[in-house]
Amino acid sequence: MDAITTGARSSEPLRQLVVLGHPSPNSFNRAIAETYCAAVRECGQIPMLRDLYAQKFDPVLHADETPGAGIERWPDVAAELDYVRSADAIVLIYPIWFGTPPAIIKGYIDRVLGARVRAESLKAGLPSPLLVGKRLLTLSSSATTLPWLEEKGQWVALRQAFDAYLVAAFQMHSSEHVHFDSIVDGLPEAVVYEHLESARTAAFKLSSDLLHARHSIHAQAALARRVAERA
Numbered sequence: 001m002d003a004i005t006t007g008a009r010s011s012e013p014l015r016q017l018v019v020l021g022h023p024s025p026n027s028f029n030r031a032i033a034e035t036y037c038a039a040v041r042e043c044g045q046i047p048m049l050r051d052l053y054a055q056k057f058d059p060v061l062h063a064d065e066t067p068g069a070g071i072e073r074w075p076d077v078a079a080e081l082d083y084v085r086s087a088d089a090i091v092l093i094y095p096i097w098f099g100t101p102p103a104i105i106k107g108y109i110d111r112v113l114g115a116r117v118r119a120e121s122l123k124a125g126l127p128s129p130l131l132v133g134k135r136l137l138t139l140s141s142s143a144t145t146l147p148w149l150e151e152k153g154q155w156v157a158l159r160q161a162f163d164a165y166l167v168a169a170f171q172m173h174s175s176e177h178v179h180f181d182s183i184v185d186g187l188p189e190a191v192v193y194e195h196l197e198s199a200r201t202a203a204f205k206l207s208s209d210l211l212h213a214r215h216s217i218h219a220q221a222a223l224a225r226r227v228a229e230r231a
Helices: 001-007 029-043 075-086 105-111 119-124 146-151 155-168 189-230
Strands: 016-018 046-051 089-095 135-141 174-178
Touching: 001 135, 016 075, 016 189, 029 046, 029 089, 029 135, 029 189, 046 075, 046 089, 075 155, 089 105, 089 189, 105 155, 105 189, 135 155, 135 189, 146 155
Parallel strands: 016 046, 016 089, 089 135, 135 174
Antiparallel strands: none
16 A cells, blocks of 8 residues: 555545564563554554464564465454554554564565565565555664664664565565663663653654555645646
């Protein structure tokens, strides 16, 4: 669904698909996800939270899930594709483990976001019908500091391998990344509150951007109609 198609749904609430990849129901990442979703609802939009570990999502790409093999035979993928199809933005929330997102996040990209995407399409620069024009937001965390990740080269690698690559490969609209570092047990309450407020701010910003984009497309369409009527 591209930006124009999204704009055509101007009477429907905007939707954000929030994909959480952390195994603990009491984790910092879970708190970030819940805070983010609450802020999205405050903006009058619909957050669709998919807690991958809680729903026991299978991250393993099966041999018969290659493009063109008929992925609808896998009910879990078909269900997730419905969420992706209806979403105006994709939000990934995960911890950084050993320099990369958890395997379950990579599996979601392999099986769901990358469904039906052929290597030939990527080489030809053809957009993903499901993701073209959608915004991508990532909220990540790490026990180490951001400077440490940068020193080891992991931050640049992550930003290039995930954020920049996904936007370029699927021809998404844009990508933003909010990172919370030094997340360890015993964080002061004030620090946790500050991070949750950052998640709220990110939700407000993306929600505002989506609404502005919809209004702009609607205004352009209205102007085009008026021009056509006068011609």
